[in-house]
Amino acid sequence: MPAQTYGRHIDEYVQKQPDNIVISNARVAAALATDHGLDLTRAKKIVNMKMKRLADTGKLERIKKGLYGKVHDTVFGKVGLITANVYTGLLMQDNGITTGYFAGPTLLNAIGLNNHLPRERHIATNHWRWQVPVEANIRIYKPPEAINEKNAPYLQAIEMIAAARKYGTTESDPATAMRKIMQGYQLNRDMLVSYAHKHCTKVMFLAVIEIAYGGGEHEAA
Numbered sequence: 001m002p003a004q005t006y007g008r009h010i011d012e013y014v015q016k017q018p019d020n021i022v023i024s025n026a027r028v029a030a031a032l033a034t035d036h037g038l039d040l041t042r043a044k045k046i047v048n049m050k051m052k053r054l055a056d057t058g059k060l061e062r063i064k065k066g067l068y069g070k071v072h073d074t075v076f077g078k079v080g081l082i083t084a085n086v087y088t089g090l091l092m093q094d095n096g097i098t099t100g101y102f103a104g105p106t107l108l109n110a111i112g113l114n115n116h117l118p119r120e121r122h123i124a125t126n127h128w129r130w131q132v133p134v135e136a137n138i139r140i141y142k143p144p145e146a147i148n149e150k151n152a153p154y155l156q157a158i159e160m161i162a163a164a165r166k167y168g169t170t171e172s173d174p175a176t177a178m179r180k181i182m183q184g185y186q187l188n189r190d191m192l193v194s195y196a197h198k199h200c201t202k203v204m205f206l207a208v209i210e211i212a213y214g215g216g217e218h219e220a221a
Contacts, residue, residue, distance in 0.1 A: 005036075006032060006036065006046050006050070007050055009032055009035065009036065010028060010032065010046075010047060010050045010051070010054075011054075013028055013031055013032075014028070014054065014059075014060070014070065017070065019070050021069075022063060022067050022068070022069060022086060022089065022090065023051075023060070023067070023068045023069065023070070024066055024067055024068075025044065025047050025048055025051055025066040025067075025068075026044075026066065028047045028051065029043040029044040029046075029047040030043070032046065032047060048066075051068055054068070055068060058071060059071060063086055063087075063090075064090075067090070069086060083133055083135050083136045084121060084135075084136045084137055084138065086136075087132050087133070087136045087138055088121060088123065088138065090127070091123050091125040091127050091130070091132075091138070091140065092123065092125065094126075097148075097149065098147060098148065098149050098152045099125055099126040099127060099147055100123050100124055100125030100126065100127070100143075100147060101123070101124055101125075101147065101152055101155065101156040101159070102121070102122065102123060102124075102156070103122040103123060103124040103141050103156075103159050103163065104118070104122035104139075104141075104159075104163050104166070104167065105118040105122060105163065105167050106118055106120075106121050106122040106123070107122070107156065107159060107160055107163055108160070108163050108164065108167060108169060111160065111181055112177075113160070113164060113169040113170070113171055113174060113177060113178070113181075114167065114168070114169050114170050114171075115170050116170070119137065120137045120138060120139045121136075121137060121138045121139070122138075122139050122141065123138060123139070123140055123141065124140075124141040124142070124143040124147070124155070124156075124159065125140055125141070125143065125147070126143065126146055126147050127140075128140050128141060128142040128143070143155060144158075144195075144198075144199035145198075145199070151195065153185050153187055154187060154191060154192050154195045155195065155199075157181075157182055157185070157187055157192055158192070158195060158196055158199070158200065158204070158208060160178060160181070161178060161204070161207055161208055161211050162200075162204060162207075164178065165204075165207060175210070175211055175214060178211050179211060179212075179214075182211075182212070189212040189213060192208065192212050193205075193208060193209055193212055193213075196208035196209070
């Protein structure tokens, strides 16, 4: 089949994608291989060349290797994805799997414990080695352990308690507010304390115990 046909297929695939998502070469190649009966390795080579060409001509923006965003014309010129939002998504999820969570003052603001919006987004992520563009205004932290669906709520709860101690809150009763948040996420107190024992200093471990058990049996699972 002529290369132009494959190129046209890739063009059509890209055009069908929403403006606000990251387009991965891997997914485009999988679609090309399925629709045209190609070997996946060959499909990947074709897609890599075509996507680079689209980026070189300004139709796509390269986010990082194998990842692109659509570019569209506005009265202010060509506009791509908002860098901060793109990297936030990439750092916190990988194909729908949790790989990160908000940390520090960003977390406090997101859950309503502090009404001050930080200049940077603070994110704990498995991708803590990534080099993120300065214009994204993201500060990356190495998590206590590799983040997954099971441990993410517990690691973030510990981060919430640590951040409240470090940055302060605008809540009149932050301990009660934090217990209600943990209750909303149906966190198991014994498991939370187990994570704290594994990863926290003695001072933080005691702080987690106080928040987890200080409100009485009716306030937590």
